[in-house]
Amino acid sequence: MTKYSKPSIVKISNPLYTKHGSGAQSYHPVRDAIEGVAVDELVKKYGSPLFVFSERILRQKYQEAKSSIESVYPNVQFGWSYKTNYLNAICQVFHDEGAIAEVVSHFEYQKARALGIPGHNIIFNGPYKPEAALEQAISEDAQIHIDHFDEIADIESIAKRLNKKVKVGIRINLNCGIYPVWSRFGFNLESGQAWAAVRRIAQSKDIQLVGLHSHIGTFILDPHAYGRAIDKISQFMRETESLVGYNLEFLDLGGGFPSRSSLKGVYQPPEVVVPPPQVYAEAMANGLKWLTTRKNMPKLIMELGRYLVDEAGFLITSVMADKLLPDGRRSYVLDAGVNLLYTSTWYKFKIEIEKEPTGISEPSILFGPLCMNIDIVDEAILLPRLERYERLILSPVGAYNVTQWMQFIQYRPAVVMINEKSETRIIRRAETLDDINRMENP
Ligand SMILES: Cc1ncc(COP(=O)(O)O)c(C=O)c1O
Numbered sequence: 314m315t316k317y318s319k320p321s322i323v324k325i326s327n328p329l330y331t332k333h334g335s336g337a338q339s340y341h342p343v344r345d346a347i348e349g350v351a352v353d354e355l356v357k358k359y360g361s362p363l364f365v366f367s368e369r370i371l372r373q374k375y376q377e378a379k380s381s382i383e384s385v386y387p388n389v390q391f392g393w394s395y396k397t398n399y400l401n402a403i404c405q406v407f408h409d410e411g412a413i414a415e416v417v418s419h420f421e422y423q424k425a426r427a428l429g430i431p432g433h434n435i436i437f438n439g440p441y442k443p444e445a446a447l448e449q450a451i452s453e454d455a456q457i458h459i460d461h462f463d464e465i466a467d468i469e470s471i472a473k474r475l476n477k478k479v480k481v482g483i484r485i486n487l488n489c490g491i492y493p494v495w496s497r498f499g500f501n502l503e504s505g506q507a508w509a510a511v512r513r514i515a516q517s518k519d520i521q522l523v524g525l526h527s528h529i530g531t532f533i534l535d536p537h538a539y540g541r542a543i544d545k546i547s548q549f550m551r552e553t554e555s556l557v558g559y560n561l562e563f564l565d566l567g568g569g570f571p572s573r574s575s576l577k578g579v580y581q582p583p584e585v586v587v588p589p590p591q592v593y594a595e596a597m598a599n600g601l602k603w604l605t606t607r608k609n610m611p612k613l614i615m616e617l618g619r620y621l622v623d624e625a626g627f628l629i630t631s632v633m634a635d636k637l638l639p640d641g642r643r644s645y646v647l648d649a650g651v652n653l654l655y656t657s658t659w660y661k662f663k664i665e666i667e668k669e670p671t672g673i674s675e676p677s678i679l680f681g682p683l684c685m686n687i688d689i690v691d692e693a694i695l696l697p698r699l700e701r702y703e704r705l706i707l708s709p710v711g712a713y714n715v716t717q718w719m720q721f722i723q724y725r726p727a728v729v730m731i732n733e734k735s736e737t738r739i740i741r742r743a744e745t746l747d748d749i750n751r752m753e754n755p
Contacts, residue, residue, distance in 0.1 A: 363729065377621060390563075495529065502546075522553070524563035532574075542566070546564065650690055668703060685721075
């Protein structure tokens, strides 16, 4: 017989009136280290603010997502979505894990090439591909996903010039219950535009259609949206194949899996609303079955961005001033703001404090360092009274911030990576005046 043990009494403290040292639990999450390295040591060595990435989390996320998709489909290739975070060291980790590159501009294409990725391992997406970019991509056998009819014409004329038959994919957009539909990218399925693109390419002597691509959006909380998208694309693929008379080589389902982040307006915590990748894989499984029965099983490409990198990124920022607003609210000025946290428009970050809290928690506002009214990192957060120079650790911030950050009245700070042995290294040094001035002519 199992012995019944009396549950221990859990003291629930009111976060508004929690006093450290009074025996009540401190409620605010505390973090004094990242991947075994003390926050204090990181700031003393590299300064504040500071972006910190965990190599362990990057690899873990990649392996988890890849094995989930492989559990329902055997021929899977990941393309690392450069725009989500194109710091070379980050890209390198994913390439090392086996990802090819997925780029959406000439700049990103060149970045992948500079990292040693051959053209045939680059997926070239995006609504604007300048002629020079297309020419380079075509001559290097990159996998181009066409966005619109003008691009078909551009590729055709480059192909003629280079005397080359170009294999391409097309991006299609469709309604799978995710609103708004991202209908501005690619050819629309329901209106017949995608079919018109297929027919147009089928008539061309210079281009051959070999795959379909769809990216239904980002932070997709409904795994079944992928199942619905696959059903529609599969039907379209069958029709395409019967028109062209051969089997397509790949199906690219883009990205969109959410990270454990809090989208503003979604009130339940990420642990409740964000399904793990295995749930997405299972929602996709049924629709993918027919592909597994074919002689040449097409490659299933996934371009996950946010899911792979977001939770590996942290931002350490310091309190530079404590100000009482005229309406009585407590506010703090931090050394990092929307200049470094572009995604703060949509996401509410987890904010941990470095030291055990003392004093009573109160509703507070966190302002960034910009001389700009909208520079608000968090407009309503319960915080114990913070001291000057105290540090906060924000997460997850690994996706879309170090690509969309802006150099407005501040230098962009250093970015460090911590490896699995808790060794740190700078993967992007802090900017200096020379970096900025080098591009100007007085
Ligand atoms: C074509 C394409 N692929 C992949 C991604 C990565 O998306 P996510 O970060 O939501 O996984 C994006 C982002 O918008 C995209 O446009």
